Amino acid sequence: MTATAARKGANRIADIPADILEALSTGSIPSATLTECLALDHYRLLCLVFPTLSPAAQDAAQALNTQGILRRMADLGELVLNEVGVDALHTCLAHPSDTVRGWACFMIGAQPDVSLADRLAAIQPLADDAHFGVREWAWMAVRPHLANDLDTAILLLTPWTQSSSEYIRRFACEAIRPRGVWCAHLKALKQTPQQALPILEALRADDSVYVQDSVANWLNDAGKDQPEWVRDLCTQWIASSASPATQRICQRASRNLK
Numbered sequence: 001m002t003a004t005a006a007r008k009g010a011n012r013i014a015d016i017p018a019d020i021l022e023a024l025s026t027g028s029i030p031s032a033t034l035t036e037c038l039a040l041d042h043y044r045l046l047c048l049v050f051p052t053l054s055p056a057a058q059d060a061a062q063a064l065n066t067q068g069i070l071r072r073m074a075d076l077g078e079l080v081l082n083e084v085g086v087d088a089l090h091t092c093l094a095h096p097s098d099t100v101r102g103w104a105c106f107m108i109g110a111q112p113d114v115s116l117a118d119r120l121a122a123i124q125p126l127a128d129d130a131h132f133g134v135r136e137w138a139w140m141a142v143r144p145h146l147a148n149d150l151d152t153a154i155l156l157l158t159p160w161t162q163s164s165s166e167y168i169r170r171f172a173c174e175a176i177r178p179r180g181v182w183c184a185h186l187k188a189l190k191q192t193p194q195q196a197l198p199i200l201e202a203l204r205a206d207d208s209v210y211v212q213d214s215v216a217n218w219l220n221d222a223g224k225d226q227p228e229w230v231r232d233l234c235t236q237w238i239a240s241s242a243s244p245a246t247q248r249i250c251q252r253a254s255r256n257l258k
Contacts, residue, residue, distance in 0.1 A: 009033035027097035030131055037099060037133055038069050046076060049091065049100055050084055057083045070182050073099075073137060077106025086111070093125070101129060102137040109141030116152050119145055124160075127171040135167055139175035143183055146175055150188055154198055161202035166210050172199050173214045179221040193222040193229060200233075205243040212249050219253035227257050 009032025010016040016024075016039055023029040024040035026048060031037040043065045047058060060079060064072050080088050080103055092104035108122045119142055126138040146153035153176060160172040174180075176196060178189040189196055196218070203215050223230040234250035 007032045009036055011035050013039045024097075024099075027095060027100055030096065030098040031133060034069075034133065040099065041065065042072055042076060042099065045097065045099060046080075046103075049095065049097075050080065050088065053083055070140065073102050074106045074109070074141070077103040077141070078110040081107040081110050098129075098131040098133045101126060101131070101134045105134065105137040105141035109145070116145055116149055117156055120156055124168065128165050128167045135171070139171055140183060143175055143180070147184070147186055150176070150186070150195060154196060158198045158202065161199055166206075166208035169203060169206060169208065170211045170214045173203055173211070173218055177214075177218050177221050179224065189222070190225045193226055204237050204249060205241055205245045207245055209248075212245055213252070216249045216252035219249070220256055223253065223257050230254070231257055 007020075010020075011033055013035055016036060020029070020036070021039060024031055024036055025044050027045050031040065043058075043062045046061050047053065053061070057079060061076060064075050064079075067075070080092070086107075089104055089107055092100050092107065095101060105123065105126050108119060108126070111119070111122075114122075123138050123142050126134055129135050129138070146157075157172040157175065160168050163169050176186060176189065176199070178193060179185050200215060200218065203211055206212055206215070219230050219233070230253060234254055237246050238250055
């Protein structure tokens with residue numbers, strides 16, 4: 001995290017210095033922006049981390065280098081899982097590169113025959129990662145599994161709202177946003193957002209701005225399909241709580257209501 005905090009990072013690929021791009025592509029420093037994650041040579045990094053990959057796997061990985069970032073991350077994670085096996089997780093989890101730890105997220109997402117409880121237990125350290133990018137990959141990697149069993153997902157994630165880590169609390173909300181970013185919508189929560197109330201209620205006065213923004217964005221998502229429900233919920237919350245956090249959440253949640 002020190003390297004990330006010390007650098008502002010580039011917001012255009014053309015602005016990334018050659019020595020920084022080299023360090024990113026060899027995994028010696030973490031990315032400071034999404035742009036840097038997009039720009040680094042994932043194929044080169046993969047071959048450095050796993051030098052014994054078969055020629056076929058290397059060819060497949062090289063082809064993925066031109067894909068969009070989400071597909072690239074997901075497919076590389078699955079490729080490593082299939083080629084190296086579950087033991088590769090230990091290598092990825094301990095690596096200083098946020099991109100490599102991101103592959104670990106998608107390895108966990110791609111593992112077959114794993115219960116939702118075990119999958120969430122495996123992803124939790126990555127949901128609590130110091131790097132912003134890894135935390136995003138974590139919820140994206142397991143979201144399809146959450147979507148397949150929303151009732152169980154909400155039941156399992158509700159205790160996460162009591163974590164001392166703001167990152168874990170945010171994950172509980174962010175992972176099941178009705179619409180979200182870079183992910184498929186959750187039709188059930190678009191239609192009946194009240195299913196998620198155990199999580200939303202637990203976080204409605206959270207003192208972390210990071211968590212507040214996630215709750216507000218969750219409700220903003222819901223408001224696109226169920227505006228009256230969001231309006232009524234915010235009215236109830238404000239009436240029952242004078243918390244500045246709740247007020248901030250409701251104000252942001254209502255920004256697009258008509």
